[in-house]
Amino acid sequence: MRMNTVLARTGRIASGSSLLAVLLLLLLQTSTAAREIIDMAGNKVQLPEHISRVVGVSPPCTYLLYAIDPSLIAGLHSSLSADEKSFMPASFTRLPIIGGFFGQGHTINKEVLLGVHPDFMLYSAWKNPRSAQKYHKIMAQFPFPKVAVRVDSVTDYPAALRFLGSVVDRSERAEKLADYAEETLAETRKSVSALPENAKVRVYYAEGVGGLSTEPLGSSHAELIPLAGGINVHQGQITSLYGHEQISMERILLYNPEVILVQEKRFYDSVFSDPRWQNIQAVRNHRVYLIPRALFNWFDRPPSFMRLLGCKWLLHQLYPQHCQLDMVAETIQFYHLFLGIDLSPEQAGGILNP
Amino acid sequence: MKKRMLLLPAVILICAAILSLGLGQFHVSPGEIFRFFSNRLFGIPVMDNERMALLQNVLIDIRLPRIAAAILIGASLSVSGASYQALFINPLVSPGLLGVLAGASFGAAFGMVFSSSWFMVQLSTLLFGFLAVIVASGIARIYHNQSVLILVLGGIISGSFFTALLSLIKYIADPYNELPAIVYWLMGSLAFVDTHTIKLIMLPSIAGIILIAFHGRQLNAISMGEEEASSLGVNVRRTRLIIIASATLISALTVVVGGMIGWVGLIIPHICRMLFGPDNEILLPASCLVGGIYLLLIDNISRLAFSFEIPIGVITALIGIPFFTAVLKNSNRGWR
Numbered sequence: 001m002r003m004n005t006v007l008a009r010t011g012r013i014a015s016g017s018s019l020l021a022v023l024l025l026l027l028l029q030t031s032t033a034a035r036e037i038i039d040m041a042g043n044k045v046q047l048p049e050h051i052s053r054v055v056g057v058s059p060p061c062t063y064l065l066y067a068i069d070p071s072l073i074a075g076l077h078s079s080l081s082a083d084e085k086s087f088m089p090a091s092f093t094r095l096p097i098i099g100g101f102f103g104q105g106h107t108i109n110k111e112v113l114l115g116v117h118p119d120f121m122l123y124s125a126w127k128n129p130r131s132a133q134k135y136h137k138i139m140a141q142f143p144f145p146k147v148a149v150r151v152d153s154v155t156d157y158p159a160a161l162r163f164l165g166s167v168v169d170r171s172e173r174a175e176k177l178a179d180y181a182e183e184t185l186a187e188t189r190k191s192v193s194a195l196p197e198n199a200k201v202r203v204y205y206a207e208g209v210g211g212l213s214t215e216p217l218g219s220s221h222a223e224l225i226p227l228a229g230g231i232n233v234h235q236g237q238i239t240s241l242y243g244h245e246q247i248s249m250e251r252i253l254l255y256n257p258e259v260i261l262v263q264e265k266r267f268y269d270s271v272f273s274d275p276r277w278q279n280i281q282a283v284r285n286h287r288v289y290l291i292p293r294a295l296f297n298w299f300d301r302p303p304s305f306m307r308l309l310g311c312k313w314l315l316h317q318l319y320p321q322h323c324q325l326d327m328v329a330e331t332i333q334f335y336h337l338f339l340g341i342d343l344s345p346e347q348a349g350g351i352l353n354p
Numbered sequence: 355m356k357k358r359m360l361l362l363p364a365v366i367l368i369c370a371a372i373l374s375l376g377l378g379q380f381h382v383s384p385g386e387i388f389r390f391f392s393n394r395l396f397g398i399p400v401m402d403n404e405r406m407a408l409l410q411n412v413l414i415d416i417r418l419p420r421i422a423a424a425i426l427i428g429a430s431l432s433v434s435g436a437s438y439q440a441l442f443i444n445p446l447v448s449p450g451l452l453g454v455l456a457g458a459s460f461g462a463a464f465g466m467v468f469s470s471s472w473f474m475v476q477l478s479t480l481l482f483g484f485l486a487v488i489v490a491s492g493i494a495r496i497y498h499n500q501s502v503l504i505l506v507l508g509g510i511i512s513g514s515f516f517t518a519l520l521s522l523i524k525y526i527a528d529p530y531n532e533l534p535a536i537v538y539w540l541m542g543s544l545a546f547v548d549t550h551t552i553k554l555i556m557l558p559s560i561a562g563i564i565l566i567a568f569h570g571r572q573l574n575a576i577s578m579g580e581e582e583a584s585s586l587g588v589n590v591r592r593t594r595l596i597i598i599a600s601a602t603l604i605s606a607l608t609v610v611v612g613g614m615i616g617w618v619g620l621i622i623p624h625i626c627r628m629l630f631g632p633d634n635e636i637l638l639p640a641s642c643l644v645g646g647i648y649l650l651l652i653d654n655i656s657r658l659a660f661s662f663e664i665p666i667g668v669i670t671a672l673i674g675i676p677f678f679t680a681v682l683k684n685s686n687r688g689w690r
Contacts, residue, residue, distance in 0.1 A: 078529075207531075207534075208531075208534065208535055208538070209466070209472070209535050209546075210545065210546035212545050212546065212663075213534070213538070236661055236662070244534045244538070245662050246538065246543065246545060246662050246663040246665070247661070247662055247663060248378075248379055248545060248657050248663050249416045249545070250378045250379040250380040250412065250416060250417075250657075251379050251380075251661065253380050253408075253411065253412060253416075254379060254380050263531065264531060265470070266470055266471075266472060270472070274548060275411070275415040275548075275549065276411065276415045276416050276548060278411065279407060279408050279411040297530075301530035301531065302530060
């Protein structure tokens with residue numbers, strides 16, 4: 001049923017005047033000399049002169065586009081939640097749902113994609129050569145130009161923003177965002193290097209409704225912890241790209257973290273009353289923090305540029321004595337710059353304490 | 355006299371439970387455990403309060419509920435499996451026959467996606483477990499057919515239906531948080547067991563187990579055929595109702611506590627039949643005890659083998675499947 005509505009929607013979009021526009025665009029594309037760029041994976045790509053419709057194949061790419069210009073995005077991965085809709089332009093929420101590659105067997109609906117007919121598709125280049133190869137194969141089946149962008153880590157964002165800005169001809173805006181990203185990363189590094197070594201906080205990242213899945217040190221899912229000067233208590237090997245490693249309650253007792261970062265509200269609500277957690281230092285000292293997730297998650301799942309703000313937030317939570325930040329003002333500034341949303345201090349407070 | 359044979363598994367179960375209390379990734383020495391309990395039971399002051407609180411945490415809040423859950427789930431699944439095998443006169447039947455596990459799994463996933471309270475998730479698990487069985491028997495009733503076969507077919511239909519619904523829920527679940535939660539839940543794990551849940555399900559579970567375990571004589575008669583049982587004075591319809599209702603309750607409760615844990619209800623009754631013979635009066639209580647021992651053992655492996663937890667349902671399946679293949683050979687001789 002869902003398929004039908006999606007198809008119907010695309011049908012509507014593709015029909016009528018926009019069909020003409022698409023045809024015209026196709027004609028232009030073949031007749032005028034296209035420009036050639038080199039993407040972040042080092043591949044040469046032919047692109048049309050003027051770019052107006054782009055499809056990201058996974059959430060990190062789409063969010064990157066969103067930061068630069070939401071009007072470029074031509075399709076969504078899944079239907080938006082009511083929370084997301086309330087912050088987004090109405091035209092954006094009506095876009096067709098194309099799907100995307102975000103693990104667990106989710107794919108792109110090729111017919112909807114053909115109907116959308118993007119100028120190019122944006123995908124993430126992987127450091128891991130096996131994943132990169134696999135991705136390359138998948139991408140080869142789509143008859144549109146493909147541009148790779150590298151956003152493996154939050155430190156990749158300045159370069160990624162500048163690259164994408166130049167590709168879609170929004171360099172000026174991209175430059176502003178990239179400057180903010182660079183500044184944030186530099187300030188964070190400075191603050192962290194000024195911390196006395198013995199003041200470093202031991203952090204447990206609690207995922208899942210029971211709070212018993214986590215990510216090991218070195219996992220990109222938890223990269224903000226070391227970046228913000230914390231020590232991830234779970235030092236195990238990275239067993240899978242997907243993460244969500246299950247660990248036992250007793251292991252957490254052994255780790256005895258000073259701070260717990262929580263993804264799930266349900267777990268956050270129960271942790272202070274669940275007797276099993278009461279002897280953990282973080283719970284005793286009330287240093288359990290629920291990660292903000294508006295507009296997109298600040299920490300991970302999905303990874304996005306919101307991590308830049310998440311980085312500041314985490315620094316502030318881990319080291320309130322050393323790195324005092326006015327998080328309400330920071331949130332307002334970030335939303336204004338990256339999302340074009342002007343928050344009131346109350347709204348910002350609500351986002352910080354979900 | 356034969357009942358004395360049950361003494362051995364009972365003793366082993368108690369020893370295994372006590373031993374499991376001393377096992378875990380958080381190191382606590384046996385001496386300390388002994389001192390802890392002598393303090394708790396007789397009030398002898400033996401250590402400082404902080405260590406005492408920590409031990410209370412490890413032993414009473416973390417390990418004890420998990421041990422209790424393992425035993426209860428093992429016993430519930432095994433006794434349901436054993437009673438179904440007699441009731442449906444088929445040794446290859448498992449507690450999920452009438453769709454209860456599929457229904458309960460769907461209920462859990464449904465709750466995880468549409469509710470934010472854990473209690474509602476548990477309630478929906480239980481309700482949909484029952485609903486699946488009601489659907490199965492409803493299908494049997496439509497055809498005005500009293501035979502067990504149509505009931506089994508109803509179970510297959512109902513189970514497949516809820517499995518399909520489960521896939522639908524998985525498809526619409528948020529892939530970042532909800533979907534992994536559902537997937538891990540369906541693999542089965544006792545990592546999330548807490549005292550509160552155990553207290554909640556303990557009484558109904560034990561009541562259901564006992565109720566089934568005391569129907570050995572009637573089940574002996576039914577496993578010879580319905581007409582024979584009726585002529586022996588057994589009310590077949592009533593017995594069937596009691597067994598199915600109790601087995602549905604305790605099987606759905608296992609999903610409430612630990613998610614999908616498969617194969618236990620199939621292989622434990624077989625092991626018990628080899629050890630104790632086919633008499634249901636012995637077989638049913640024996641299945642409870644051996645099932646408890648088995649799942650306790652498996653859970654110890656699941657929490658101790660690696661620094662991460664292997665979902666218990668994965669281990670029971672990995673052990674159960676080769677075992678099942680082996681017993682298939684004996685399935686048509688001497689199981690009664």
